[in-house]
Amino acid sequence: MRAVLLTGHGGYDKLELRDDVPVPVPGPDDVLIRVGASAVNNTDINTRIGWYSKAVAEATDAGAATGIDGAGDDGWSGAAFTFPRIQGADACGDIVAVGAGVDPARIGERVLVEPAFRGDGKFDISYFGSEVDGAFANYASVPSVHAHRIESVLSGAELASFPCAYATAENILTRIGLAAGEHVLITGASGGVGSAAVQLAKRHGAEVVAMASADKADAVRALGAAQVIPRDADLVALFGQEHFDTAVDIVGGAQFGAILNVLKRGGRYGVSGAISGPIVDLDLRTLYLKDLRLLGCTVLEPEVFPNLISYIERGEIKPLVAGTFDLKDIVAAQEAFLTKRHVGKIILLN
Numbered sequence: 039m040r041a042v043l044l045t046g047h048g049g050y051d052k053l054e055l056r057d058d059v060p061v062p063v064p065g066p067d068d069v070l071i072r073v074g075a076s077a078v079n080n081t082d083i084n085t086r087i088g089w090y091s092k093a094v095a096e097a098t099d100a101g102a103a104t105g106i107d108g109a110g111d112d113g114w115s116g117a118a119f120t121f122p123r124i125q126g127a128d129a130c131g132d133i134v135a136v137g138a139g140v141d142p143a144r145i146g147e148r149v150l151v152e153p154a155f156r157g158d159g160k161f162d163i164s165y166f167g168s169e170v171d172g173a174f175a176n177y178a179s180v181p182s183v184h185a186h187r188i189e190s191v192l193s194g195a196e197l198a199s200f201p202c203a204y205a206t207a208e209n210i211l212t213r214i215g216l217a218a219g220e221h222v223l224i225t226g227a228s229g230g231v232g233s234a235a236v237q238l239a240k241r242h243g244a245e246v247v248a249m250a251s252a253d254k255a256d257a258v259r260a261l262g263a264a265q266v267i268p269r270d271a272d273l274v275a276l277f278g279q280e281h282f283d284t285a286v287d288i289v290g291g292a293q294f295g296a297i298l299n300v301l302k303r304g305g306r307y308g309v310s311g312a313i314s315g316p317i318v319d320l321d322l323r324t325l326y327l328k329d330l331r332l333l334g335c336t337v338l339e340p341e342v343f344p345n346l347i348s349y350i351e352r353g354e355i356k357p358l359v360a361g362t363f364d365l366k367d368i369v370a371a372q373e374a375f376l377t378k379r380h381v382g383k384i385i386l387l388n
Contacts, residue, residue: 039061041056042054044123048088048104049105053372059175066140067181074132075129083372124167124173125174131178144182151186160337176388188351195362196359200234205346210333211239214284220244222245223249226311228251232288246263246264246265247267274296280300283301284305288310292314304329307333309335362385363386
C-alpha cells in the first residue's frame, strides 16, 4: 500500500512516501479501514521536529522545515518515539476486513476513528499516528471500539476534518464544564482546534470571545463568536480583571498570564496546545487568590467522541476544510498548514 513513513526527527526529508508498505493485518479485536481522507495536525509537525522533547522551549513553528537542534528523543508521553511511524490522527474511511473477534457485519461501514485508543487505565492511552501507525496510508488497523460508524451526507474530506480537532476541543469544554450562558475566551480561534472550540462552545450555549488575526475575524465570527479580538490584544484593558468564566487555550506563550488575570474568581482554564511557546510565566498569587483551576486536557473523556458523532449526524456542527492535497503532496500540505493563513483544516486525500 501507499504510505508516508516518518523516519526520524528532522525536516521534511524525514517524510518518506512509499508504495511497498505491507497492508496491516487486523488483530482479533481490530478492524481494517480503507482510509479515504486524513488531515494535518500540529502534532504531526511537533513530532517530526522533536518539539515534544523537554529540551525544547521554542514555539511550534521553530525549525518546522529543518527540525530543532538539540531536541531529544522523548515524545509527548515521555517515552522515546519509535521510528519508522505512519502518522495521521484523523481518518475517515470504510471497514474492509475485521479480526476474529469482530462481527463481520461491520464490513462496509463508514467510520471515523477516535484517535485515542484506551488501554486498561484512564491514562493508558495509545494515540493513532503516534504510538501506533495512523492514517497517512491507504489502510489502517484500529480497535473496533474506536472505529465509530457515521451516517452523514458529508464527503470523506469533510468528515476527516473532525476527529482530532473537534474531539480535542470538545474534551476541553467537557473538562472545564462549560455551561450555557457562561463567557468563554478561546485563543487560536482560526486553527483546527480553535475553530472547532468556537463552534462547540456556541453549541453549548456559551458567549464566545475569540482571539484571531484581523484577516480571519469575519470567518471566526461566522462560526459563532460574539466578538473577535487580536491575538496580541491587551486583555485586561478590554475586559478588566474578572470577566470570563472559562478559557480555552491552544496557544500558550506570552498571553498566558493575561488570560488568568481576566478570569473570574473560581474560573477554569483548559489547555491542549502551546503553539506560541510551552514556557510561560505563572504568578501563583493569581492562581490561588482567585481560586482558579488549571486543567491539562489530552486524554479524551469516554463520552466525548460518541457525543461528537451525534453532533455531526444531527448537523449541529459543520466541517471547515481550508484545502485538500493528495497524500503524495504531504510536504506541500504541511507547508500550507504552517503558513497559518487558513481557517479550519488541511485535508489529505489518500
